[in-house]
Amino acid sequence: MEILMSLVIGALLASAVYLMLSKSLLRIIIGTGLLSHGAHLLIITMGGLKRGAAPLLGEEAAAYVDPLPQALILTAIVISFGVTAFFLVLAYRAYQELGTDNMDEMRGNEAND
Amino acid sequence: MKTNDVILQTTSKVVFFMIVLFAIHLFFAGHYNPGGGFVGGLMTSGAIVLLLLAFDIKTVVKGFPIDYIILVGIGLLFAVGTAAGSLLFNIPFFTHAFGDVTLPVLGKTSLHTAMLFDTGVYLVVIGVTMTIIQTIGESE
Amino acid sequence: MINLLILPLLIPLVTATVLIFLTKSVGAQRVISVISTIGTLAASIVLLLTVKNEGIQTINVSSWEAPFGITLVSDMLSALLVTTTSLITLCVILYSFRSIGASRERFYYYSVIQFLLVGVNGAFTTGDIFNMFVFFEVMLMASYVLIVIGGTKIQLRESIKYILVNVISSALFVIAVALLYSVVGSLNMADISQRIAEIGQLPILTVIAVLFLIVFGLKGAIFPLYFWLPGSYYAPPVPVLALFGSLLTKVGVYSILRSYSLFFYHDQAFTHELLGILAIITVIIGGIGAIAYWDVKKIIIYNIIVAVGVLVYGISVATEESYKGMVFYTIHDMIIKAALFLLIGVMIKITGTSDLRKMGGLMKKYPLLGWTFLIAAFALAGIPPLSGFVGKLLIVRGGFAEGEYVSSLIVLLSSLVVLYSVIKIFMNGFWKAPKEYPGEDSQPVTFLWVPGAILVLTSILYGVGAEVMYPIISQATDALVNPTIYIDAVLKE
Numbered sequence: 193m194e195i196l197m198s199l200v201i202g203a204l205l206a207s208a209v210y211l212m213l214s215k216s217l218l219r220i221i222i223g224t225g226l227l228s229h230g231a232h233l234l235i236i237t238m239g240g241l242k243r244g245a246a247p248l249l250g251e252e253a254a255a256y257v258d259p260l261p262q263a264l265i266l267t268a269i270v271i272s273f274g275v276t277a278f279f280l281v282l283a284y285r286a287y288q289e290l291g292t293d294n295m296d297e298m299r300g301n302e303a304n305d
Numbered sequence: 306m307k308t309n310d311v312i313l314q315t316t317s318k319v320v321f322f323m324i325v326l327f328a329i330h331l332f333f334a335g336h337y338n339p340g341g342g343f344v345g346g347l348m349t350s351g352a353i354v355l356l357l358l359a360f361d362i363k364t365v366v367k368g369f370p371i372d373y374i375i376l377v378g379i380g381l382l383f384a385v386g387t388a389a390g391s392l393l394f395n396i397p398f399f400t401h402a403f404g405d406v407t408l409p410v411l412g413k414t415s416l417h418t419a420m421l422f423d424t425g426v427y428l429v430v431i432g433v434t435m436t437i438i439q440t441i442g443e444s445e
Numbered sequence: 446m447i448n449l450l451i452l453p454l455l456i457p458l459v460t461a462t463v464l465i466f467l468t469k470s471v472g473a474q475r476v477i478s479v480i481s482t483i484g485t486l487a488a489s490i491v492l493l494l495t496v497k498n499e500g501i502q503t504i505n506v507s508s509w510e511a512p513f514g515i516t517l518v519s520d521m522l523s524a525l526l527v528t529t530t531s532l533i534t535l536c537v538i539l540y541s542f543r544s545i546g547a548s549r550e551r552f553y554y555y556s557v558i559q560f561l562l563v564g565v566n567g568a569f570t571t572g573d574i575f576n577m578f579v580f581f582e583v584m585l586m587a588s589y590v591l592i593v594i595g596g597t598k599i600q601l602r603e604s605i606k607y608i609l610v611n612v613i614s615s616a617l618f619v620i621a622v623a624l625l626y627s628v629v630g631s632l633n634m635a636d637i638s639q640r641i642a643e644i645g646q647l648p649i650l651t652v653i654a655v656l657f658l659i660v661f662g663l664k665g666a667i668f669p670l671y672f673w674l675p676g677s678y679y680a681p682p683v684p685v686l687a688l689f690g691s692l693l694t695k696v697g698v699y700s701i702l703r704s705y706s707l708f709f710y711h712d713q714a715f716t717h718e719l720l721g722i723l724a725i726i727t728v729i730i731g732g733i734g735a736i737a738y739w740d741v742k743k744i745i746i747y748n749i750i751v752a753v754g755v756l757v758y759g760i761s762v763a764t765e766e767s768y769k770g771m772v773f774y775t776i777h778d779m780i781i782k783a784a785l786f787l788l789i790g791v792m793i794k795i796t797g798t799s800d801l802r803k804m805g806g807l808m809k810k811y812p813l814l815g816w817t818f819l820i821a822a823f824a825l826a827g828i829p830p831l832s833g834f835v836g837k838l839l840i841v842r843g844g845f846a847e848g849e850y851v852s853s854l855i856v857l858l859s860s861l862v863v864l865y866s867v868i869k870i871f872m873n874g875f876w877k878a879p880k881e882y883p884g885e886d887s888q889p890v891t892f893l894w895v896p897g898a899i900l901v902l903t904s905i906l907y908g909v910g911a912e913v914m915y916p917i918i919s920q921a922t923d924a925l926v927n928p929t930i931y932i933d934a935v936l937k938e
Contacts, residue, residue: 224609
């Protein structure tokens with residue numbers, strides 16, 4: 193199971209890198225989304241993939257899962273949700289203002305200042 | 306772009322209330338089971354987004370004349386206030402209090418100050434999500 | 446009162462929330478943010494004194510026991526940094542009154558500054574590695590808004606790159622924390638330190654250490670991860686630039702210091718050697734940039750990179766003396782960078798340009814500004830008895846004591862380069878023939894000068910009073926040299 197997860201994470205991160213290296217702003221944002229998905233999956237894999245009951249007192253199960261990675265993922269998901277939303281709004285505004293979504297035309301060199 | 310979407314509009318009027326009720330259920334389920342303010346808030350704003358899809362932004366703003374950023378502020382005050390309440394009792398920050406209370410209609414109910422915090426989260430999530438969607442949606 | 450160390454976080458957080466409701470009234474926003482920042486400063490000074498008298502303060506948030514819940518820890522180092530941060534924020538808020546413009550003020554400017562203060566103070570105070578990530582994100586979110594607020598073309602363009610770089614580094618942070626958790630099984634920094642000491646630094650931990658270095662290095666702008674900084678910091682207006690330049694990179698440096706002194710200190714031959722090499726290259730690159738440009742903002746921005754290099758070099762030497770110098774220099778650099786940015790901000794306001802070649806002769810009309818700038822410039826370069834001197838002296842002495850002659854010499858020589866770059870601003874901006882600038886008389890020069898002057902005065906006092914500060918700095922470095930002090934304070938064993 194861990195090997196499968198590693199492959200999935202690897203695929204996600206690879207696609208994220210590919211997308212982020214492209215010039216279109218929207219692709220880059222999708223790339224950052226995939227990147228954080230990969231990171232979140234990595235947390236849950238690193239916490240150990242176990243079967244067990246939710247770590248609540250009433251469950252009285254033989255085995256419990258580690259609640260910490262799940263709490264971390266929830267936090268990380270909320271944060272990346274916020275950042276992605278902000279990034280999207282910003283990209284939209286930048287597109288309106290600059291008239292392009294091509295990163296090549298957004299360079300900060302002398303000609304563009 | 307105005308299409309004839311009577312079916313969508315009629316059903317979404319009904320479904321809206323179902324989603325909101327389910328969101329409130331999720332919110333209260335967070336007490337001892339999976340659920341809570343974050344999911345509840347997302348679900349509620351999902352319901353409002355459904356209305357946005359069925360109608361247009363003006364109608365929805367007329368229906369909910371709320372400044373969502375103020376909603377974020379109120380939610381934050383709730384959350385921070387709950388956490389800061391522990392300062393009054395000189396116990397570590399964020400320590401919650403809980404206990405069972407017998408209420409007239411509901412019978413024995415367990416109350417928890419985490420609920421107040423969750424209310425704050427609920428409001429913040431609705432506020433933030435709707436602000437984002439309105440910001441992108443408005444300029445079209 | 447056991448909640449004392451939460452106050453420097455709580456006061457700005459409540460203020461930021463309250464300010465959301467007051468966007469219409471700029472006056473009320475100004476009054477509230479100044480009062481609350483003074484309150485934050487007062488709380489952090491009380492905290493500093495408490496730490497001095499009673500030792501490290503900790504608080505287990507939500508009453509969860511130490512290794513399991515989130516612990517906030519205020520040792521001398523973090524108390525010092527929190528106090529400095531609050532002071533700088535106060536001065537920047539004062540400066541903003543007459544320079545940032547009403548359109549930005551109405552757009553949650555003061556509220557976001559308070560959120561930034563929460564994030565920075567939180568990152569300095571937390572004792573939990575994942576909580577540090579959360580406070581980083583609070584800080585970054587606020588900085589995203591600050592860098593783009595106003596929405597000019599250059600800001601939109603640069604903020605996209607800034608956000609992209611930081612999103613990637615946040616993802617790497619999450620990955621690094623996940624790997625660390627899988628090896629160590631704890632997130633409490635004191636507990637991590639203890640467990641690593643038990644199992645020894647496995648090779649995978651060295652990899653994780655380098656991963657953390659990449660994450661913090663991206664925030665702190667060390668070579669080769671500094672590439673985004675000059676462009677992005679150039680975009681926002683001067684008060685925001687002062688906040689970023691003095692605080693954000695130092696958070697990255699602080700995190701490197703904390704992680705490399707508290708838990709990744711077992712394999713120094715590799716990790717600290719790597720740090721040392723990167724630090725020296727950072728100093729050189731920053732120095733080249735500082736000399737090359739004729740734009741006042743760019744010159745000071747490259748000086749940030751030089752300072753980061755010097756600080757990281759102090760960490761890499763990792764002796765008691767170099768830590769002392771490093772801590773001393775961090776505080777100095779935060780104050781003096783903010784002061785310099787505010788002072789060149791006044792110059793830019795007067796002349797209407799940031800190009801040195803179009804400036805000149807400001808000394809005739811604004812002698813006070815000129816002399817303040819000169820003192821700040823000397824302090825930055827480290828001329829005794831000003832505050833840059835002591836820190837650099839200790840760092841370099843630490844380097845010589847360890848036999849690292851070449852790199853210590855480079856750090857020493859960097860002072861000359863820094864001195865040249867800031868004196869270039871002084872000679873071209875304040876000397877030479879006076880020029881006419883359209884609209885210079887309408888600028889509130891004296892008002893804008895005051896916050897910068899307060900910071901320069903603080904820096905002078907800090908340098909002259911080095912004797913008084915020395916025991917406090919030693920107390921701060923004790924926990925760095927000897928991690929058991931920190932661990933015992935947190936885990937209460």
